[in-house]
Amino acid sequence: MPLTLARPQDGAMIICKVGGKDETRKHLAELGFVAGEKVQIICEAAGNLILNVKGARIALDRQLAQRIMV
Amino acid sequence: MAITIALAGNPNSGKTTMFNDLTGSSQHTGNWPGVTVEKKEGRLKGHREVVLQDLPGIYSLSPYSPEEIVSRSYLVNDRPDAIINIVDASNVERNLYLTTQLLELGIPVVVALNMIDVVRKTGDEIDVKKLEQALGCEIVETCALRGEGSVQAAERAVALAKNAAVTLTKNTFAPSKNTITNTAGNAHTSSLSKEAPRFLNRRTAFSNEVEAALDSIGSLVRELGAVKDKVAGKINNGEAYLRWLSIKLFERDAEAAKDAGIADTAEGKRVLAEIEKITTAVEDKLDDDSESIITDGRYNYISDIVKQTVKRKNAFALTLSDRIDRVVTNRILALPIFAGVMFLVYFIAVSTVGAWGTDWVNDVLFGSLVPDGVANGLAALGTAGWLNGLILDGIIAGVGAVIGFLPQMLVLFVLLAFLEDCGYMARIAFILDRIFRRFGLSGKSFIPILVGTGCGVPGIMASRTIESDNDRRMTVMTTTFIPCGAKLPIIALIAGALFPGSMWVAPSAYFLGIFAILVSGIMLKKLKRFSGRATPFVMELPAYHLPTPGGVLRTMLERGLAFVKRAGTIVLAATVLVWFLSSFDTSMQMVDTTDSILAIIGDKIAVIFSPLGWGDWRAAVATITGLIAKENVVGTFGVLYGFAEVAEDGAEYWPQLIAAFTPLAAYAFLAFNLLCAPCFAAIGAIHREMMDVRWTLFAVAYQCGFAYVISLIIFQMGRLFGGGGFTVGSAVAIVFILTLVWMIGFKKPYAVPAGERLSGAPASEVA
Numbered sequence: 001m002p003l004t005l006a007r008p009q010d011g012a013m014i015i016c017k018v019g020g021k022d023e024t025r026k027h028l029a030e031l032g033f034v035a036g037e038k039v040q041i042i043c044e045a046a047g048n049l050i051l052n053v054k055g056a057r058i059a060l061d062r063q064l065a066q067r068i069m070v
Numbered sequence: 071m072a073i074t075i076a077l078a079g080n081p082n083s084g085k086t087t088m089f090n091d092l093t094g095s096s097q098h099t100g101n102w103p104g105v106t107v108e109k110k111e112g113r114l115k116g117h118r119e120v121v122l123q124d125l126p127g128i129y130s131l132s133p134y135s136p137e138e139i140v141s142r143s144y145l146v147n148d149r150p151d152a153i154i155n156i157v158d159a160s161n162v163e164r165n166l167y168l169t170t171q172l173l174e175l176g177i178p179v180v181v182a183l184n185m186i187d188v189v190r191k192t193g194d195e196i197d198v199k200k201l202e203q204a205l206g207c208e209i210v211e212t213c214a215l216r217g218e219g220s221v222q223a224a225e226r227a228v229a230l231a232k233n234a235a236v237t238l239t240k241n242t243f244a245p246s247k248n249t250i251t252n253t254a255g256n257a258h259t260s261s262l263s264k265e266a267p268r269f270l271n272r273r274t275a276f277s278n279e280v281e282a283a284l285d286s287i288g289s290l291v292r293e294l295g296a297v298k299d300k301v302a303g304k305i306n307n308g309e310a311y312l313r314w315l316s317i318k319l320f321e322r323d324a325e326a327a328k329d330a331g332i333a334d335t336a337e338g339k340r341v342l343a344e345i346e347k348i349t350t351a352v353e354d355k356l357d358d359d360s361e362s363i364i365t366d367g368r369y370n371y372i373s374d375i376v377k378q379t380v381k382r383k384n385a386f387a388l389t390l391s392d393r394i395d396r397v398v399t400n401r402i403l404a405l406p407i408f409a410g411v412m413f414l415v416y417f418i419a420v421s422t423v424g425a426w427g428t429d430w431v432n433d434v435l436f437g438s439l440v441p442d443g444v445a446n447g448l449a450a451l452g453t454a455g456w457l458n459g460l461i462l463d464g465i466i467a468g469v470g471a472v473i474g475f476l477p478q479m480l481v482l483f484v485l486l487a488f489l490e491d492c493g494y495m496a497r498i499a500f501i502l503d504r505i506f507r508r509f510g511l512s513g514k515s516f517i518p519i520l521v522g523t524g525c526g527v528p529g530i531m532a533s534r535t536i537e538s539d540n541d542r543r544m545t546v547m548t549t550t551f552i553p554c555g556a557k558l559p560i561i562a563l564i565a566g567a568l569f570p571g572s573m574w575v576a577p578s579a580y581f582l583g584i585f586a587i588l589v590s591g592i593m594l595k596k597l598k599r600f601s602g603r604a605t606p607f608v609m610e611l612p613a614y615h616l617p618t619p620g621g622v623l624r625t626m627l628e629r630g631l632a633f634v635k636r637a638g639t640i641v642l643a644a645t646v647l648v649w650f651l652s653s654f655d656t657s658m659q660m661v662d663t664t665d666s667i668l669a670i671i672g673d674k675i676a677v678i679f680s681p682l683g684w685g686d687w688r689a690a691v692a693t694i695t696g697l698i699a700k701e702n703v704v705g706t707f708g709v710l711y712g713f714a715e716v717a718e719d720g721a722e723y724w725p726q727l728i729a730a731f732t733p734l735a736a737y738a739f740l741a742f743n744l745l746c747a748p749c750f751a752a753i754g755a756i757h758r759e760m761m762d763v764r765w766t767l768f769a770v771a772y773q774c775g776f777a778y779v780i781s782l783i784i785f786q787m788g789r790l791f792g793g794g795g796f797t798v799g800s801a802v803a804i805v806f807i808l809t810l811v812w813m814i815g816f817k818k819p820y821a822v823p824a825g826e827r828l829s830g831a832p833a834s835e836v837a
Binding site: 008021023024026027028029030031032034035037042043044045046047048050052053054055056057058059060061063064 | 400
């Protein structure tokens with residue numbers, strides 16, 4: 001499911017796919033969003049998320065979160 | 071020969087903190103990604119021959135936002151003699167992603183494992199010796215904030231650079247992915263500068279298919295013009311460069327092909343086509359695109375290393391920062407908390423603590439103590455009348471009027487430094503993104519705006535971290551709508567003189583700024599030149615930490631000093647000029663202000679502003695001098711109204727202002743001065759960011775036009791509803807209002823023809 005459907009209480013989840021084919025996807029990969037990596041939702045505000053991935057805290061908007069499948 | 075050492079690393083890993091520590095300079099630091107947007111040069115303390123380069127933070131050698139291009143091109147094309155790679159020890163895995171790329175450049179690398187104190191506190195363990203062996207580069211544990219280990223790291227980098235100059239011409243690159251030839255492990259703890267450097271820079275091992283492809287690409291480009299020279303020894307460690315280039319070409323990095331000079335020759339194009347074939351073959355086989363293959367390869371390599379060397383307590387336990395985030399970015403509480411914080415900042419700085427200090431300085435220090443003292447002194451010396459006039463009416467009245475606001479500035483600077491250092495700044499960007507988006511701006515636009523409340527110049531520069539050209543240009547244009555530190559005196563002057571005891575004038579100036587930004591966002595977004603899709607928001611949020619009092623005070627003193635310096639230079643010069651022009655007539659006779667050269671010129675300009683309610687020539691002149699520096703507005707009033715008063719009994723010129731302005735006209739004057747074109751320094755900054763004269767002119771014209779319209783609406787509508795009767799001015803104001811309403815509410819956004827490539831949007835949006 002896309003990350004936008006997950007909840008903070010789901011704990012750490014495994015990313016299975018990051019959609020899209022562009023520079024933004026590459027940037028997401030550089031930040032640690034790659035398939036097989038664990039990701040956890042720290043908090044959610046109107047679809048925008050703060051995530052924990054590879055020990056870093058990353059804020060994403062809804063549009064991007066939708067592209068990350070867990 | 072000078073040795074250059076670059077400081078490279080992820081954003082917010084502490085590069086500038088270490089740079090300041092090593093060079094003794096005081097570049098601005100803060101706890102959010104993107105504080106540094108330009109490279110800065112400095113000399114290593116105690117080793118003048120060593121040049122240190124502080125670079126903007128990067129996540130990889132493929133730039134994503136404009137300031138990252140600076141770092142990449144410096145590392146790749148200028149090739150420093152050594153790199154200190156600053157790695158955030160609390161987040162080794164992600165940080166090493168960049169490290170693997172830096173190691174491939176063939177430049178000696180020292181890893182500075184920074185913020186090691188944080189790791190020790192959380193109980194995580196890093197086996198530094200093992201990590202050194204695995205990466206094949208030296209590691210120094212550092213805590214740049216406290217100055218621990220920084221010098222060591224620099225010394226190691228210098229030693230490596232000196233040694234590399236000798237050995238690297240022989241192309242001794244770490245030969246194979248399987249053998250660890252690294253021997254020493256404990257050496258980094260003892261007599262550092264004497265021990266022979268161990269420069270091995272192990273390279274990332276990719277899967278067999280990829281390695282084979284990289285080898286074939288390498289042999290294809292090895293003999294090409296510019297590449298051939300480099301591999302043959304024109305640069306240190308050419309073999310490593312070849313490998314790096316091969317990887318980049320495999321990733322289809324057009325920039326790298328261009329830098330290597332193979333993108334535009336016929337031979338180069340043929341080779342690129344062949345490389346494309348090799349790449350596609352591997353992609354088909356591994357069922358993934360080449361960029362992801364490389365990225366995955368790197369991460370696999372790193373996670374193997376990290377597994378062996380780093381012991382984590384629990385990576386997914388909620389930290390204190392996470393808990394704070396759950397509150398301050400909470401969907402209901404986020405905005406009230408943000409509004410509360412902002413109100414508190416300006417309430418403390420402008421209305422309460424800062425105002426007490428300013429009142430004292432204005433009333434006591436520059437109101438009586440200084441002028442009386444100086445007047446007595448001059449009388450005792452028996453100086454000439456014109457000299458007394460220059461000193462008392464010109465310099466003290468003008469510069470004093472500006473310096474008087476220093477207490478308010480200092481309080482504001484303390485609070486801003488605290489906000490920047492604690493980590494809340496990045497959260498504000500996140501919280502506001504969903505709101506700003508509706509107005510055509512990115513949440514990241516708020517950081518420039520907040521920095522701009524101190525000074526517009528760094529504010530405008532901070533916009534460089536915004537990825538999309540559209541959002542960035544729009545931010546550059548609108549950032550200076552927010553009152554900067556130099557406009558604070560204007561606000562305080564108008565509020566103090568014409569609205570005594572009122573709470574709302576100072577905060578309203580900031581709301582006016584925000585309003586102008588949001589309205590401009592909506593309107594500009596509908597223009598053809600800003601049309602395009604919104605870029606997604608992605609930003610790393612730093613951990614919260616309590617700012618050190620020393621750091622906050624240092625920032626405050628520095629900015630305060632800059633303010634005083636401006637008062638002592640630009641403002642002083644402008645004040646003297648204003649005094650001169652307002653004291654003499656065209657035949658160089660000392661005359662009353664109203665007959666002076668300045669009055670004659672001012673009267674001509676004032677006509678433009680009379681529809682705004684302040685057709686007095688003094689106000690017009692003040693506005694014009696404000697272009698040199700906004701503090702001048704106050705300084706000019708000080709000279710023009712101060713005159714006789716200060717000389718006689720040291721009373722302030724506020725009563726004269728009250729006589730010259732109605733409150734309504736004064737507020738219209740304030741609005742215009744806050745919104746119109748910023749000072750020349752800021753216009754220069756706008757030009758640097760726009761990199762185009764037409765864009766700069768467009769920005770300045772827009773700002774002035776917008777300021778005029780708003781100021782006119784305020785005055786004319788205020789007069790109409792205040793019983794002033796319907797005039798031509800009221801009609802014009804109504805037309806302006808209707809135009810604004812139409813632009814905001816009804817004008818259709820410029821429709822992008824389907825399939826057309828957007829000039830303003832980044833390539834990614836089109837792909």
